[in-house]
Amino acid sequence: MQPSLDRLLRTSLRGFAPYKPGTSVDEVKRRYGFEHPVKLSQNENPLGTSPRALAAMQHIAALSDYDEDDHRTLKERLARPYVLDVGNVILGHGSNELVMLVFGAFVDPGDEVVLATPTFSLFRKDAQVVGGTTVEVPLRDGVHDLDAMLAAVTPKTKVVFVCDPNNPTGTRVAREALFAFAKALPSDVLLVIDQAYREYMDADGTDGVDVLRVRPATLVLRTASKIYGLASVRFGYGYASPQIVAWLDRVRLPFNVARPAAVAVLAALDDDDFIAASVANNERGMRQLGDAFARLGVHAYPSAANFVAVEVPVAAEDAYAALLERGVITRSGDGLGMPGRLRVTVGTPEENAAFLDAFEVLLATWRARPIEALT
Numbered sequence: 171m172q173p174s175l176d177r178l179l180r181t182s183l184r185g186f187a188p189y190k191p192g193t194s195v196d197e198v199k200r201r202y203g204f205e206h207p208v209k210l211s212q213n214e215n216p217l218g219t220s221p222r223a224l225a226a227m228q229h230i231a232a233l234s235d236y237d238e239d240d241h242r243t244l245k246e247r248l249a250r251p252y253v254l255d256v257g258n259v260i261l262g263h264g265s266n267e268l269v270m271l272v273f274g275a276f277v278d279p280g281d282e283v284v285l286a287t288p289t290f291s292l293f294r295k296d297a298q299v300v301g302g303t304t305v306e307v308p309l310r311d312g313v314h315d316l317d318a319m320l321a322a323v324t325p326k327t328k329v330v331f332v333c334d335p336n337n338p339t340g341t342r343v344a345r346e347a348l349f350a351f352a353k354a355l356p357s358d359v360l361l362v363i364d365q366a367y368r369e370y371m372d373a374d375g376t377d378g379v380d381v382l383r384v385r386p387a388t389l390v391l392r393t394a395s396k397i398y399g400l401a402s403v404r405f406g407y408g409y410a411s412p413q414i415v416a417w418l419d420r421v422r423l424p425f426n427v428a429r430p431a432a433v434a435v436l437a438a439l440d441d442d443d444f445i446a447a448s449v450a451n452n453e454r455g456m457r458q459l460g461d462a463f464a465r466l467g468v469h470a471y472p473s474a475a476n477f478v479a480v481e482v483p484v485a486a487e488d489a490y491a492a493l494l495e496r497g498v499i500t501r502s503g504d505g506l507g508m509p510g511r512l513r514v515t516v517g518t519p520e521e522n523a524a525f526l527d528a529f530e531v532l533l534a535t536w537r538a539r540p541i542e543a544l545t
């Protein structure tokens with residue numbers, strides 16, 4: 171008999187599941203035979219990719235050489251609107267990589283990391299990879315409970331995550347509350363403000379960089395995956411003090427940003443028309459969904475992002491499956507720490523309408539179920 175390989179796997183990874191992305195379009199086509207499923211499950215840009223980014227990529231002449239590791243031009247472009255320095259900018263293979271760098275640079279086994287629950291699942295997963303201990307503080311009314319998170323900080327705390335807007339609820343924290351929290355946190359704890367959906371926030375939204383200006387141990391994370399429509403090239407960036415950036419850089423893989431990503435992002439950042447159209451589509455879609463949810467009497471958290479967490483009167487997994495059978499892909503809140511809700515990305519007006527048509531029909535059947543069927 172072959173000896174078991176169990177001893178190979180690190181102890182912190184036993185009983186550990188890999189990150190589970192949403193159901194793919196190909197899977198729905200294969201399983202249910204839909205030619206064009208409506209995909210509202212991964213918070214992508216329904217308008218596609220910045221046309222300027224696509225055009226810029228056409229002009230790439232060669233990929234045979236290593237690109238510059240520093241990407242100075244791109245860092246200058248990202249620093250400029252904030253009048254920051256290139257030393258304040260860190261680039262990553264998606265902002266996912268930057269989250270991993272935080273753990274690689276700062277979290278020893280047994281160190282504590284404070285985060286909300288539910289929040290973006292990767293924070294917990296990456297903490298587990300390095301053997302960090304997560305201290306998970308329930309949201310209050312769907313919003314980060316910053317008082318309780320502050321109370322959860324101990325001398326062992328290295329990092330605190332605030333996801334603003336929060337995935338999967340779409341909610342944001344109040345500006346004054348975030349500043350008070352940032353100032354009250356011990357100055358040697360890293361505050362990570364993940365703002366993957368920052369560009370969708372309205373004027374009331376907080377710019378994490380304003381927090382960084384008053385609190386040096388802060389890292390603000392952004393991504394090209396959402397509003398710029400570049401999820402597939404994998405590009406994220408962060409703003410922090412030069413010291414924090416230098417420490418994160420120690421852990422980073424060399425050449426972590428591929429040339430197609432750098433070229434596309436540089437063009438997308440100046441694609442004002444596409445950004446404005448994407449924001450407008452999102453605002454319109456949010457109204458379309460919000461009005462329908464109000465009319466149908468289902469609760470949805472107020473969302474500052476490009477997705478919304480809506481309550482369903484059946485198990486979220488069942489609601490998700492029923493929508494899937496009708497060719498609409500959403501995310502079940504069950505796997506996101508949000509039982510009883512679905513996470514629905516804002517699509518085009520047509521996609522939102524297709525989702526709402528299916529949702530309304532299903533809602534009537536769910537509500538008509540006998541009481542015993544609901545348990």
Ligand code: PMP
Nearest residue numbers: 264265266290337366393395406
């Ligand atoms: N942070 C949050 C809150 C997210 O929702 C996502 C994407 N799902 C990411 C980070 C990761 O984005 P990226 O594609 O840049 O790795």
